[in-house]
Amino acid sequence: MRAVVCNEFGPPENLVVEELPDPTPGSKELLVEVKAAAVTFPDTLMIEDKYQFKAPPPYVPGGEVAGLVAAVGDEVSGFSIGDRVVGGLGTTGGFAELAAVPAAAARILPDNVGFGESTGLNYAYGTTLYGLKHRGELAEGETLLILGAGGNVGLSAVELGKLMGARVIAAASSEEKLDLCRERGADETINYATENLKDRAKELTDGKGVDVIYDCVGGDYAESALRAIGWAGRFLVVGFTAGIPSIPLNLTLLKSCQIVGVFYGAMTARDPALRDAISAELIELTSSGKLKPHVSERYPLDRAGEALRALMDRKALGKVVLEP
Numbered sequence: 001m002r003a004v005v006c007n008e009f010g011p012p013e014n015l016v017v018e019e020l021p022d023p024t025p026g027s028k029e030l031l032v033e034v035k036a037a038a039v040t041f042p043d044t045l046m047i048e049d050k051y052q053f054k055a056p057p058p059y060v061p062g063g064e065v066a067g068l069v070a071a072v073g074d075e076v077s078g079f080s081i082g083d084r085v086v087g088g089l090g091t092t093g094g095f096a097e098l099a100a101v102p103a104a105a106a107r108i109l110p111d112n113v114g115f116g117e118s119t120g121l122n123y124a125y126g127t128t129l130y131g132l133k134h135r136g137e138l139a140e141g142e143t144l145l146i147l148g149a150g151g152n153v154g155l156s157a158v159e160l161g162k163l164m165g166a167r168v169i170a171a172a173s174s175e176e177k178l179d180l181c182r183e184r185g186a187d188e189t190i191n192y193a194t195e196n197l198k199d200r201a202k203e204l205t206d207g208k209g210v211d212v213i214y215d216c217v218g219g220d221y222a223e224s225a226l227r228a229i230g231w232a233g234r235f236l237v238v239g240f241t242a243g244i245p246s247i248p249l250n251l252t253l254l255k256s257c258q259i260v261g262v263f264y265g266a267m268t269a270r271d272p273a274l275r276d277a278i279s280a281e282l283i284e285l286t287s288s289g290k291l292k293p294h295v296s297e298r299y300p301l302d303r304a305g306e307a308l309r310a311l312m313d314r315k316a317l318g319k320v321v322l323e324p
Helices: 041-046 121-135 152-163 175-183 197-204 219-226 250-255 264-270 272-287 301-312
Strands: 002-005 016-019 029-039 064-072 084-088 098-102 106-108 143-147 167-172 188-191 210-215 229-237 258-261 295-299 319-322
Touching: 002 301, 016 301, 029 084, 029 301, 041 301, 064 098, 064 121, 084 098, 084 121, 106 272, 121 152, 121 210, 121 229, 121 264, 121 272, 143 152, 143 219, 152 167, 152 175, 152 210, 152 319, 167 175, 167 197, 175 188, 188 197, 197 219, 210 219, 219 229, 219 250, 229 250, 264 272, 295 301, 301 319
Parallel strands: 143 167, 143 210, 167 188, 210 229, 229 258, 295 319
Antiparallel strands: 002 016, 029 064, 029 098, 029 319, 064 084, 084 106
8 A cells, every 4th residue: 555654753845655565454443445534733743753642753644534444353343344434543544545443433424424524523623522512611602712713623613613602703813714714604703913812802702801712823822812711711722833832820810710621632542432422423413514624625645745734834724634
């Protein structure tokens, strides 16, 4: 099979496509003919050895795939050859023509859900559903401010926030990204490259502040957003594409607010029942048409480096996938 290989830590331009032996599924695994693989921000960190999970080179990047079942492990039930599935691999193995997927992390994909649209559901939409519903307890009628709203994870928060009945304020760094947020349902937008994030958020809430903040960005934006939070608000820590911030904790006292971590990947290992419930809910929402994941770019394996570079340079709009 052909696969993208990271032979040494470094920039995405160093990735190469090689011929590798076809993987053999273990007794509790499925062999999947990959039709689409999600390209995510953790992938960009892992190839440069900057992520909390380490994969010693050489390794194949990619943590979530969708495709057709090509073989079924001896101890697997509920799946047949030819089934359309989406599944998580953990952190590696997805940027390839074939992938061995743990059956426990795979789900049957309805015929009306595309491979590209489904892969990355758990990464982006799973993170967001876990964050908004189970960590932030977002309620209908509340105001939700999303940082990094034009990216894959941020855009999922725009869509799920609207489904949950929130008033959504999308914040991003360009008008092109904000146009996409408005198309996906955002009620208000903030361009934090040209507008003061705190002041504009307070203005949009008549000085009350926002109820929930969904922060995919970090950096200097985190404190500005926290200063715009309302009484008893919840600040959800999701990611750090702009760097890890330092937060003055006196703000949490003054606002009687919470700073809440959202680590979906770790939760899936600790609470399989919740993981399965979230996965099932997302597939149902997508199959019913209530969720319509936006795929902005589709790359072949040979251009995996370009796909990762687009994420690293924060030029990607919505979801980026590889399609072997």
